Amino acid sequence: MGVRTNIKSQGIKARRLHNSSQSGGKDTNNQANDANAPDPKTQIWQVIAMIPKGKVASYGQIAALIGLPSHARYVGATLRNLPANTKLPWYRVVNANMRISLRGGGEQRQRRLLEAEDITFIGARIAKAHRWEAGIE
Numbered sequence: 816m817g818v819r820t821n822i823k824s825q826g827i828k829a830r831r832l833h834n835s836s837q838s839g840g841k842d843t844n845n846q847a848n849d850a851n852a853p854d855p856k857t858q859i860w861q862v863i864a865m866i867p868k869g870k871v872a873s874y875g876q877i878a879a880l881i882g883l884p885s886h887a888r889y890v891g892a893t894l895r896n897l898p899a900n901t902k903l904p905w906y907r908v909v910n911a912n913m914r915i916s917l918r919g920g921g922e923q924r925q926r927r928l929l930e931a932e933d934i935t936f937i938g939a940r941i942a943k944a945h946r947w948e949a950g951i952e
Contacts, residue, residue: 855883858881862880862881862949863894863903866904866907868904870934870945871947872907872908874887874891874911875887876947876949877908880949906925907929913941913942914941915929929941
């Protein structure tokens, strides 16, 4: 099953964020015609929920999977604003270098959660064998 097929089966539809300042406040993506499409945050949550135990994905990979390939930081900001009691496996998301990006003590918690899923580290990096290849599982 390919990446797009896998995403479609989860009810995720690709959409682009629009920049109102460039379009004079008009929605250039015709989002009004696709009222059933989930917003980008919901799409991010859906993709993260699909990451299997023992695997990790990068912020950029998630952004690309929802059709926003240049918005890795948006994915990070969305995760930063999750409720404290979320069941979403946020800790399975790492940076493109396969490293934990959190600071201020959060990196220790994320590492513990990953190690509890038998994810191995080589120094500060996660072993490449744990990279999630969406649609190949």
